[in-house]
Amino acid sequence: MERAALGALLLAVLIWVLFPLYWAGITSLKEPTETFRPTLLPFVQFIPTLANWQDQFRLAGRDILRDLQNSLLVAAASASLALLLGSMAGYALARFPFYVGPLRNHDIATWFLSQVILPPAVVVIPFFLFMQRLGLLDTPLALILAHTTMNLPLATLLMRDTFLSLPVELEEAALVDGASRLRALVHVVLPLAAPALVSTGILAFAFSWNEFIYALTLTFERATTIPLLIAGAKMSQGIQFWFVSVRVLLALLPPVLLAFAVQRYVVRGLTLGALH
């Protein structure tokens, strides 16, 4: 009896989670007039069509491709930069003792952690003014700088956590054998940390892909990303379900698909390494 109730609850939770995504999916496959009706089953209740997808790419193909390209560039570059700087700092914090006045390693780690408190809305105005002065407004570089800053605490703390969990003995063996610190890092430690590096990189990529407020503020025409393509879908004559659903799916799918690859890492990522 209890098992049956739990099974029903499990089903209810699955429907609750999946329904909005399913609705976006079927809406994108409906004829415009059909999108106003509560039909759920393609082939049974309505005839699916790819016309909305084709129309979107025919009418706005250049905008979509440009935004996809920008999103890809910004997310890949900012994730790589955050990963590079974050692994270096994370390794330093995991392997060497730091004394800065009264501060120790965990105080420095807490300082990195405290950066996540900062709401982007607070720094976005000075960011806008700097980028304006540097002539970087509406360039991918402006967003790469912003998103790297956003992801750097994440990368530092997750990589520190990873290096702490690797046995010191392997590096020590390499050092005794006469390898330099950097050689030991590159040839011994990094291969062991590879799964964590990939997972952290994927998280940073997804967070950058989804980021909206910096993109809204720093880009407007040439360097716009996918979230701005969505925000531009607001129509004066009301919301056009068949168009909006296509754009929503373009934004949703890449990070959601990547998420399945890093499931085990999600809790660690969202708590910056505090919980596994």
Next chain:
Amino acid sequence: MRDEGVKWALLLPAVGWILTFTVYPLVFSLLLSFQNWNLTSPPTWAGLANYVRAVQDPRTHNALRVTGLFVGATVAAELLLGFALALLFHRPMRGIRLLRAVVVAPLFTSPIALAFLGMMLFHEEDGPIAHLVRAVGAGKVHWLSDPTTALGSVVLLDIWQWTPFAFLVFLAGLAGVPQEPIEAAIVDGAGRWALFRHVLLPLLTPVIVTALLFKLIYSVKVFDLAFGLTGGGPGISTEVLALYIHRQGLEFFNLGYASSLSYIFLVLVSLTCIGLVLRVRHLYERL
């Protein structure tokens, strides 16, 4: 001795990056908050005028109230729901792996895209929710056009997106609970409630505080959902603080005033979070 140079060379780029792109803008913003500047004419010194204005601005009060309601409702609902679900599903059963895989999806959903998806779901004539409400014979619900329900709709989207976070955190927490104290309590004849209240809950406190801290931080920053779903409306009924600051700064170009609002926001958020950060910092204290 060689290591002394290496360790600083490894740490300082990241520290320098954050100082350049976070601390420097914050200092700049602080100076700006004591000036009046609208980009067209040169900035003028304003002293504390922007802060006085902020304290008296009814729209600031509204933004604080809306943000407070949003944070309170989302944090409470998501933590309670996530905890309840974790307690229920913390057992070997078929489908649990599928559930864990599926609930990750909302967390990776772009919030601005979710807001536009929400416009479709909450559409008052032709959305699936409106169809469902009509099918059960209830009247029309003004999900987005009524000032009192609009905030509820934004909260619902956030609950959809973030309950999985609390669920996964608590599931991991429950998996890490040591069995001995629980078995000992059972041997001592503790009832289910006593077991929960006096054994399980204390063991889970660090996990609960961590989930609370991070969800609080993520909730307070809310911008995309309100911007996309309701645009802060109807009226200013869903205008959260981040949205109001963004409007003052980058729509009305009251850069000084927006900076003073930013600082008030930052101080409020920091004061709320620092106590919690200090409670979880031991989790980072492995060296």
